[in-house]
Structure formats: structure tokens, C-alpha cells
Amino acid sequence: MKILGILASHQEHGINAKLLDAVLNNVDSGVETETIFLEDYDITPHKYHEKNEVLDNLSGKLAESDVWVFAAPTYWRELSGVLKNFFDCMRPKFVYFKENGDTIPGQFKDKHYLSITSCYVSTLENFVTGVTDDSLKTIDRVMSAAGVIKTGEIVLPGTFGMKEIPESKLKLCAKYGHKISQRKRKDDSTLKRYIQLFFMIAVMALITMGIQLPLKQFMPANFWTDYISFTIIFFVLLGSILHFVTFVKHRRR
Ligand SMILES: Cc1cc2nc3c(=O)[nH]c(=O)nc-3n(C[C@H](O)[C@H](O)[C@H](O)COP(=O)(O)O)c2cc1C
Structure with missing residues (x-):
């Protein structure tokens, strides 16, 4: 090594x-x-x-x-x-x-x-x-x-x-x-990434449902409006957080 x-x-x-x-x-x-x-x-x-x-x-x-x-x-x-x-x-x-x-x-x-x-x-x-x-x-x-x-x-x-x-x-x-002295496998972060992904999805789903609640007053109450609004809000939030974690976030101190 x-x-x-x-x-x-x-x-x-x-x-x-x-x-x-x-x-x-x-x-x-x-x-x-x-x-x-x-x-x-x-x-x-x-x-x-x-x-x-x-x-x-x-x-x-x-x-x-x-x-x-x-x-x-x-x-x-x-x-x-x-x-x-x-x-x-x-x-x-x-x-x-x-x-x-x-x-x-x-x-x-x-x-x-x-x-x-x-x-x-x-x-x-x-x-x-x-x-x-x-x-x-x-x-x-x-x-x-x-x-x-x-x-x-x-x-x-x-x-x-x-x-x-x-x-x-x-x-x-x-x-x-x-x-860095530990010999690494090809990509040793797979498990960590799955755990991060799980928590990211759990938090994003919670926030999405929180945003949906007040919006429901203005939208017809049915499965498809719930589904479409959930997908759009979830996509925007997840896209933003992934962009932040992948491209923006660096150690600064
Ligand atoms: C050409 C040059 C440009 C620099 N530009 C910046 C800068 O934009 N912002 C900053 O905070 N420090 C700047 N610095 C300071 C260096 O980042 C800082 O001194 C660094 O710690 C030097 O590391 P070294 O001792 O390994 O050379 C600059 C230094 C030099 C020589």
C-alpha cells in the first residue's frame, strides 16, 4: 500500500x-x-x-x-x-x-x-x-x-x-x-449511501406531505391531484437536496 x-x-x-x-x-x-x-x-x-x-x-x-x-x-x-x-x-x-x-x-x-x-x-x-x-x-x-x-x-x-x-x-x-491507510474496496460507501438515501426520502416525504396539507384547501380532493402534487413537490425538493449534496456542499472550516 x-x-x-x-x-x-x-x-x-x-x-x-x-x-x-x-x-x-x-x-x-x-x-x-x-x-x-x-x-x-x-x-x-x-x-x-x-x-x-x-x-x-x-x-x-x-x-x-x-x-x-x-x-x-x-x-x-x-x-x-x-x-x-x-x-x-x-x-x-x-x-x-x-x-x-x-x-x-x-x-x-x-x-x-x-x-x-x-x-x-x-x-x-x-x-x-x-x-x-x-x-x-x-x-x-x-x-x-x-x-x-x-x-x-x-x-x-x-x-x-x-x-x-x-x-x-x-x-x-x-x-x-x-x-486513507485502510485498503479500500472498489466503492466502499454503498451501504452508507443507501442509509443516507433512506433518510433523505423519509424526510422529503414528510416535508412534501406537510406542504400538501394547506394546498388541499385549493385543490379538488381526489387521488390524482394528491398524487400529482406529491410527485411535483417531492421531485423539486429531492432535486434541490441532491444538487446541494453533490455539487455545492464542500467543507469550509
Ligand atoms: C497568488 C495568490 C493568490 C491568493 N488568493 C487568495 C484568495 O483569493 N483568497 C484567500 O483567502 N487567500 C488567497 N491567497 C492566500 C493563500 O490561499 C494562503 O496564503 C494559503 O494558506 C497559502 O498556503 P501555502 O502556505 O501552502 O502556500 C492567495 C495567495 C497567493 C500567493
């Missing part, structure tokens, strides 16, 4: 490097770790006929690892350019292209990843405005196309002038260090 830390900050010994170290120093015994600092590599896109030794080397490191930990600060409210450039250049290795131009997960399908990011703005501001959201979203988008499975997110806001990582964050990093 091997875990690869991918540091994509301008600072080799900055906040993200410390968070990444805190994760990798807490992996279970017997788990091998390696960290690469992306700034050390001259990462350029694949030219059609030419061999790209840097990308081949990095791709080899990705292939021999079971879990990737991306540590990338938020720059201009987005993913650091270093990691974005890495993702852009690695695209032909992350996905296969179908004849119609669609992509399907490539050689790294079913590996796992953990995302780490940080920003200057305070915890409160990040909680309200989601400054770090886009960094995490971009990582998720690329990994989802590559078929790589998410294990979690670590976010550290309020880094202006910060010298030491807060104790609570070190504990979270240690927790993830242990979590």
Missing part, C-alpha cells in the same frame, strides 16, 4: 506542506508514503508524437500509489495554477476518449484521493462565502472524470500570519492519515 502526497503550492514548506505532512506522518505502520513538490517538475502538455518524460515519470508515481493526497492552496478563489496545470497536462493519462469525443475513466480508475486546501480569509468568511469551494470542486471534477474515488476534504481558512497549524486541524489530519 502506498500513499502519494502531491504538493501544489508555491511554498515548499508552507501551510499546505505542513497539513500534508500531518496526514502522511500519521499513516498506519507498513504504509509507504512519498511526497512530490510539483514546482520541482517542468510540467508541459503532451505533444502529439513526442515522448514527455516528466509526465511519464509523474504518471508512474500515480500508478504505483493507491491513494493520492492533493495539497493545494486557494489562489484567487480557485485551485492553485500549479495543480490545475498538472491536471490539464495529465488529461490524456486520466481519461480515455471515445470516438464521439466523450471521455471515460482511464488507467487510474478506482484509486482514492483526499483534498487539502487553505486560504487567508477567516473561518467565518469562508463559511459564508465559500472561498475554497472552487478549489475543491475542480479537484472533484477532474477526479470524477478519471474515476478516482473521494475519501474527504481538509480545509484550513484564516492562514494569514499563521505559523503553526491549529491542534484541531492536526487531529483531523491524523484521522485522515489513518483513514
Whole structure:
């Protein structure tokens, strides 16, 4: 079992490097770790006929690892350019292209990843405005196309002038260090997802019936109006919550 830390900050010994170290120093015994600092590599896109030794080397490191930990600060409210450039250049290795131009997960399908990011703005501001959201979203988008499975997110806001990582964050990093050391089955969240789905449906059905009650005064009382109004309200609520959980919700503190 091997875990690869991918540091994509301008600072080799900055906040993200410390968070990444805190994760990798807490992996279970017997788990091998390696960290690469992306700034050390001259990462350029694949030219059609030419061999790209840097990308081949990095791709080899990705292939021999079971879990990737991306540590990338938020720059201009987005993913650091270093990691974005890495993702852009690695695209032909992350996905296969179908004849119609669609992509399907490539050689790294079913590996796992953990995302780490940080920003200057305070915890409160990040909680309200989601400054770090886009960094995490971009990582998720690329990994989802590559078929790589998410294990979690670590976010550290309020880094202006910060010298030491807060104790609570070190504990979270240690927790993830242990979590990503466990050898995963292909998709280990199936049972959890079914349980979440059950409770989601139970709550949505309750809310839908609650909304239907006052509406009944204005609608003819019969089976079909009940059925149609239930379906429409349920669909809107479930669609919104699924959108929130899948695309919007990211850790912000
Ligand atoms: C080019 C650049 C752009 C940044 N943009 C933002 C920003 O939009 N919002 C923010 O809160 N912090 C911003 N920051 C601050 C970094 O996110 C913050 O310093 C981060 O913790 C640095 O991590 P590091 O020590 O690993 O480099 C920016 C920093 C740099 C260098």
C-alpha cells in the first residue's frame, strides 16, 4: 500500500506542506508514503508524437500509489495554477476518449484521493462565502472524470500570519492519515449511501406531505391531484437536496 502526497503550492514548506505532512506522518505502520513538490517538475502538455518524460515519470508515481493526497492552496478563489496545470497536462493519462469525443475513466480508475486546501480569509468568511469551494470542486471534477474515488476534504481558512497549524486541524489530519491507510474496496460507501438515501426520502416525504396539507384547501380532493402534487413537490425538493449534496456542499472550516 502506498500513499502519494502531491504538493501544489508555491511554498515548499508552507501551510499546505505542513497539513500534508500531518496526514502522511500519521499513516498506519507498513504504509509507504512519498511526497512530490510539483514546482520541482517542468510540467508541459503532451505533444502529439513526442515522448514527455516528466509526465511519464509523474504518471508512474500515480500508478504505483493507491491513494493520492492533493495539497493545494486557494489562489484567487480557485485551485492553485500549479495543480490545475498538472491536471490539464495529465488529461490524456486520466481519461480515455471515445470516438464521439466523450471521455471515460482511464488507467487510474478506482484509486482514492483526499483534498487539502487553505486560504487567508477567516473561518467565518469562508463559511459564508465559500472561498475554497472552487478549489475543491475542480479537484472533484477532474477526479470524477478519471474515476478516482473521494475519501474527504481538509480545509484550513484564516492562514494569514499563521505559523503553526491549529491542534484541531492536526487531529483531523491524523484521522485522515489513518483513514486513507485502510485498503479500500472498489466503492466502499454503498451501504452508507443507501442509509443516507433512506433518510433523505423519509424526510422529503414528510416535508412534501406537510406542504400538501394547506394546498388541499385549493385543490379538488381526489387521488390524482394528491398524487400529482406529491410527485411535483417531492421531485423539486429531492432535486434541490441532491444538487446541494453533490455539487455545492464542500467543507469550509
Ligand atoms: C497568488 C495568490 C493568490 C491568493 N488568493 C487568495 C484568495 O483569493 N483568497 C484567500 O483567502 N487567500 C488567497 N491567497 C492566500 C493563500 O490561499 C494562503 O496564503 C494559503 O494558506 C497559502 O498556503 P501555502 O502556505 O501552502 O502556500 C492567495 C495567495 C497567493 C500567493
